[in-house]
Amino acid sequence: MAVPIVQVGRSLIVTVPEALHDTAAVNLQGDILAAIKKTNASGVLIDVTALDVVDSFMGRLLVDTAAMARLLGARTALVGLQPEVAMTIVDLGLELPGLYTALDLEGGLQLLQHLDTERG
């Protein structure tokens, strides 16, 4: 089953499931980009609350997706990172350039909205 992408205002919300591997992950990337084009979204919220671990593969996927989305004119924010996962990411020295971060969906939507109005 494909990962659902929900539209809220000018943002898209993507809830990443606990186990997202290889082809499913790449498909998701494609789905997000297609959805941005279809809805003319200016923001993408990737909810990673369900993830117990973010390894270099997932990190790369997120960074690349954000960069691709950016080219289409949308900013990407990561929300719902668990404290343990955040600590592991930092310990591993994993960089996530181009990704905005917020605590939760509410914070993320606010952030994206602010960025949108800022851009004018």
Added chain:
Amino acid sequence: MSESAEMDERFFPQEQRHKVIADACAEMLASARTGDLEGFVKSRAERIRSAATQGLPYRSMILTFLTMQEAMRPLLLRFYGSDPELLTRATGALNRAFSLIKAHEAEMYLAAKEEVIKAQQQAMLQLSTPVIQVWEGILVAPLVGTIDSERAMQITQNLLIMVRDTKASIAIIDISGVPMVDTLVANHLLKTVRAARLLGAKCLIVGISPEIAETLINLGVDLSGVDTFFSLHTGLKQAFRELGQAVGPA
């Protein structure tokens, strides 16, 4: 009364001794009859755990069994006195049994004590890394004492959990109580800042003294990505200023 005799009296009062030993013997016999030693061992383990956490010395605890051993000698004589060889074997078996019990109980006692120590260490660690919410959305973490990697991890964890639970957007880390700030400590701080950023919170570091500032630059530490201040006061003002604004990018 000597101190140890006092303690014995406190945990094992004279007038209760007979009853305690009688109960212990009855329990042992009952489980020996049914063959269910596990139940007996379990109930002993519970008693030992509570005794150890209350500070009962090991000596007082095994007083029960020492006394039981003594009490059983005349019994053995009565039953096996007529046959010296049988008496020797019975005495040997009884002594072995009691040795096993004492050794086993010693292990359980130690384990219970170690648990207490571990719990105390955890409590100390928690107390030494407090994070306080001073306003809606603003946390302050006053660090006191040396920061090693274990404390750094504890601090980061506490901070992140507080950020998540209070939905804080600013965390002020006050290092004025940290005596030594070198490259290692600075790296720990940077890691904490990065981790908090992943949860959408911005960190300000305050309490940087002129001496620390000199040391850090001379060491080549790069804290340019972080807002830093000498005083908590100024840092707090900055935090309120930022909250007054709309949310900014990571």
